[in-house]
Amino acid sequence: MPTITYAEAIKQALVEEMRRDPSVILYGEDVANFGGIFRITAGLKDMFGDERVFDTPISENALVGGGVGAALTGLRPIVELQFADFLFTAGDEVVLKAGMWRYGHGGAYRIPLVVRCPSGATATGPEHGQCPEAFFMHAPGLKIVSPSNPADAKGLLKSAIRDDNPVLYFEHKLLYATRGEVPEGEDFMVPLGKASIAREGDDLTLVAISAMVPKALKVAERLAGEGHSVEVIDPRSLVPFDRETIIESVKKTGKIVVAEESYKTLGVGAEIGAMLMENALEYLDRPLRRVAIPDVPIPTAAVLEAFVIPNEEKIYQACRELLS
Amino acid sequence: MDNKLKLDIYRKMLLSRRLEERIAELIKAGQVGGFMHAGVGQEALQCAAIATMRPDDYLLYAHRGVAYWVARGIPIEKILCDLAGKEGGTNRGKGGVMRVVYPKLGVLGESGTLGGCFPIAAGAGISIKVKGEDKVVLCFFGDGTSNRGTFHEAVNLSAVRKLPVVFICENNGWAVSMPTERSTAVKDISARAAGYNIPGKTVDGNDPEAVYAAVKEAVDRARKGLGPSLVECKTYRLWGHWVGDPENYRSREEVQKHWRRDPLPRFERKLLDEKVLTDESRAEFEAEARATIDKAVEFMRSQPFPKPETALEDVFSESTAG
Numbered sequence: 001m002p003t004i005t006y007a008e009a010i011k012q013a014l015v016e017e018m019r020r021d022p023s024v025i026l027y028g029e030d031v032a033n034f035g036g037i038f039r040i041t042a043g044l045k046d047m048f049g050d051e052r053v054f055d056t057p058i059s060e061n062a063l064v065g066g067g068v069g070a071a072l073t074g075l076r077p078i079v080e081l082q083f084a085d086f087l088f089t090a091g092d093e094v095v096l097k098a099g100m101w102r103y104g105h106g107g108a109y110r111i112p113l114v115v116r117c118p119s120g121a122t123a124t125g126p127e128h129g130q131c132p133e134a135f136f137m138h139a140p141g142l143k144i145v146s147p148s149n150p151a152d153a154k155g156l157l158k159s160a161i162r163d164d165n166p167v168l169y170f171e172h173k174l175l176y177a178t179r180g181e182v183p184e185g186e187d188f189m190v191p192l193g194k195a196s197i198a199r200e201g202d203d204l205t206l207v208a209i210s211a212m213v214p215k216a217l218k219v220a221e222r223l224a225g226e227g228h229s230v231e232v233i234d235p236r237s238l239v240p241f242d243r244e245t246i247i248e249s250v251k252k253t254g255k256i257v258v259a260e261e262s263y264k265t266l267g268v269g270a271e272i273g274a275m276l277m278e279n280a281l282e283y284l285d286r287p288l289r290r291v292a293i294p295d296v297p298i299p300t301a302a303v304l305e306a307f308v309i310p311n312e313e314k315i316y317q318a319c320r321e322l323l324s
Numbered sequence: 325m326d327n328k329l330k331l332d333i334y335r336k337m338l339l340s341r342r343l344e345e346r347i348a349e350l351i352k353a354g355q356v357g358g359f360m361h362a363g364v365g366q367e368a369l370q371c372a373a374i375a376t377m378r379p380d381d382y383l384l385y386a387h388r389g390v391a392y393w394v395a396r397g398i399p400i401e402k403i404l405c406d407l408a409g410k411e412g413g414t415n416r417g418k419g420g421v422m423r424v425v426y427p428k429l430g431v432l433g434e435s436g437t438l439g440g441c442f443p444i445a446a447g448a449g450i451s452i453k454v455k456g457e458d459k460v461v462l463c464f465f466g467d468g469t470s471n472r473g474t475f476h477e478a479v480n481l482s483a484v485r486k487l488p489v490v491f492i493c494e495n496n497g498w499a500v501s502m503p504t505e506r507s508t509a510v511k512d513i514s515a516r517a518a519g520y521n522i523p524g525k526t527v528d529g530n531d532p533e534a535v536y537a538a539v540k541e542a543v544d545r546a547r548k549g550l551g552p553s554l555v556e557c558k559t560y561r562l563w564g565h566w567v568g569d570p571e572n573y574r575s576r577e578e579v580q581k582h583w584r585r586d587p588l589p590r591f592e593r594k595l596l597d598e599k600v601l602t603d604e605s606r607a608e609f610e611a612e613a614r615a616t617i618d619k620a621v622e623f624m625r626s627q628p629f630p631k632p633e634t635a636l637e638d639v640f641s642e643s644t645a646g
C-alpha cells in the first residue's frame with residue numbers, strides 16, 4: 001500500500017470522485033489557478049476544465065449557498081472554504097440553508113454538498129484557527145467528519161462526496177503533511193458514522209478527535225510503558241456519531257477521557273458525557289474527563305496558543321488522574 | 325496640499341516602506357513568527373487618506389501593511405511587538421500584527437474575516453450620529469473584499485441613515501491569486517456608489533495628492549452630516565500576498581511594469597522637483613527612518629513574551645454601566 005500525505009490523500013479522493021462522476025464540481029477562493037492556499041487542488045483545473053473547477057470572488061455566503069442551489073438541482077458541489085472559521089461567515093447558508101432546506105420542504109430535495117474546512121490552530125489567532133465542529137453538531141441536518149490520518153481523509157471524503165446530504169469535512173491543517181498508508185483505487189471508502197479503534201486497551205478509553213488522535217496515541221504508548229492499557233477511539237465522524245463503539249469500550253474500561261481542539265463548554269466531550277449518562281452510567285467507575293480549550297478564543301501569540309490548545313501533557317495528566 | 329503636509333506624508337510613506345522591508349527580513353530570518361501581508365506599493369493612498377483624519381476620528385484599516393498605523397501615529401515598536409507576539413504591543417499577544425488596536429486614536433481594530441469591517445464601520449457611524457458628534461469613520465478594504473455581502477448591507481445602511489463613513493477601496497489588482505477583472509463585474513468599484521445613491525470616485529491611488537483631495541472631500545461631506553462616500557484608489561500590490569508567497573499566478577513583466585509606478589520614488593521625484601525635498605533632507609529622512617526602526621527592533625527584542633496564563637484574560641469585561 002502506498003504511503004502518502006494527508007494532503008495527497010484528500011486530493012486523491014477529489015480526483016477519483018471527479019473522474020467517476022461528472023456531476024461533481026469544485027470551487028472556492030484561489031482553488032483553480034493557484035491550486036488552493038494549502039495547495040490541495042493544484043492541477044485539478046487542468047484535469048477537469050474550468051466549468052468544473054473554478055475560482056470564485058471572496059463571497060462565502062454565495063459559495064456555500066451556491067453549493068446548496070447547485071446540489072438541489074443535480075450537481076454534487078465541493079466547496080472549499082479557506083479556513084473552517086469562515087463557516088461562521090457563511091452561517092446562514094451553512095446552518096439554515098444546507099442544514100434545513102430539505103427538512104423545511106418536507107424531504108422534497110436532496111442536498112449532496114461537501115464543504116471542505118481547513119481547521120486547527122497554527123498561531124493565526126481567533127478567526128483562522130478554530131476546530132468548530134461542535135458548533136455545527138448542534139445544528140440539525142449537517143453531517144460532520146474530521147479525519148485524523150491519510151487513509152481516513154481519503155475514504156471519508158469519498159463517502160462524503162457520494163452522500164446525498166450536506167457534509168462538513170474538517171481537514172486539520174497540522175495534519176496535511178503527516179504520512180500514512182492509503183489504499184489505492186476507487187472502491188476504497190470509509191463509511192460515515194463508524195468510529196475506528198486506533199489502539200486497543202482495557203484500562204481506560206481515550207476518545208480523540210482529528211489532530212488529537214496522533215497525540216492520544218503517543219500518550220497511550222507512554223502509559224503502556226507505565227503498565228496501563230489505553231484504548232484510543234477515533235470517532236472520525238461526529239454526525240452521524242458511532243455511540244456503540246464508545247459505549248462498548250467504556251463497558252470494558254469504566255473510564256473515559258475525551259481530547260478535542262474545541263471549546264470545553266458544549267464541545268464534543270460534553271455530548272459524549274451526556275450520551276454516556278443516558279446509556280452507560282452504570283459502567284463508569286470514574287467521572288469523565290475532558291481535555292479541551294478553556295472557554296476563550298484562540299490567541300495568536302504562540303506562547304498563549306500553546307497554553308490553551310490541548311497537548312500530550314494535558315491528555316496524559318487527565319488519563320493519569322483517572323488511572324490512579 | 326501645503327509643503328508641510330506633503331513632507332509629512334512622504335516621511336510616513338518612507339518609514340512604512342523601510343519598516344516592511346525590515347519586517348520581511350525578520351520573518352525570513354525566522355526571528356519573528358508573525359504573519360504579514362505587506363503593503364509595499366500602497367503606502368501613498370494609505371498615508372494620504374489617513375492624513376485627512378482628526379485625532380478623534382475612527383479608523384478601520386485593512387489587512388495590507390503597516391502604513392495605516394504609521395500614518396495614524398501608532399508607535400512602531402508596538403507594531404513590532406504585536407508582530408512578534410510579545411508584551412509591549414497593542415493587543416497583549418491576543419491578535420498578532422493583524423489586530424493592532426489603538427483606542428486613543430480611534431483605531432478600532434481589524435476583522436480577521438474579510439468584510440467584517442463594513443458593518444462595524446456603519447455601527448461607529450451610528451454612534452457618532454446618535455451622540456451628535458462631528459467625527460468620521462474611515463473604512464479601508466481591498467477590491468476582493470468588496471465582493472463580500474456585508475459591503476452591500478453596510479453601505480446601504482450607511483446611505484439611508486446618512487452615516488459619516490468614508491469607504492476607501494484599495495484596488496490593487498489582485499486578491500491573493502485572483503485578478504480583480506475576474507472577481508469583480510464592474511471595472512471601477514466606485515461605480516457601485518450609484519447603487520446606494522452616494523458619491524463615488526476613482527483616483528490614482530499612487531498619487532497621494534489625488535487621494536488626499538478625494539478623501540478630504542468625502543470626509544468633509546460626512547462631517548457635515550451629508551452621509552457616506554465611496555473612494556476607490558487604484559494601486560498595485562508590489563509584493564506577494566504574504567511574505568513568502570510563491571506568486572506563480574502573475575507574470576514578472578506585470579510586476580516589473582508596476583514597480584515603475586512605485587509611489588514612493590514617484591512622490592520623492594515630485595517633491596525634489598518642487599524643491600520641497602532636497603537631497604540632504606531626503607538623506608536625513610532615510611537616516612531618521614533607519615534609526616527609528618533600529619530602536620524599535622531593539623525594544624521588541626528586549627520585551628518578554630506574555631505570561632502563558634494571560635491567555636485566559638480579556639474574554640469578558642468586569643465593568644458594568646452601574
Ligand SMILES: Cc1ncc(C[n+]2csc(CCOP(=O)(O)OP(=O)(O)O)c2C)c(N)n1
Nearest residue numbers: 089388436437438466467468469498499500
Ligand atoms: C471572509 C474571508 N475570506 C477569505 C479570507 C482569506 N483572505 C485573506 S486576504 C484575502 C485576499 C483579499 O483580497 P483584497 O480584498 O483584494 O485585499 P488585498 O489582499 O489585495 O490587499 C483572502 C482571500 C479571509 N480572511 N476572510
Ligand SMILES: [Mg+2]
Nearest residue numbers: 466467498499
Ligand atoms: Mg486586492
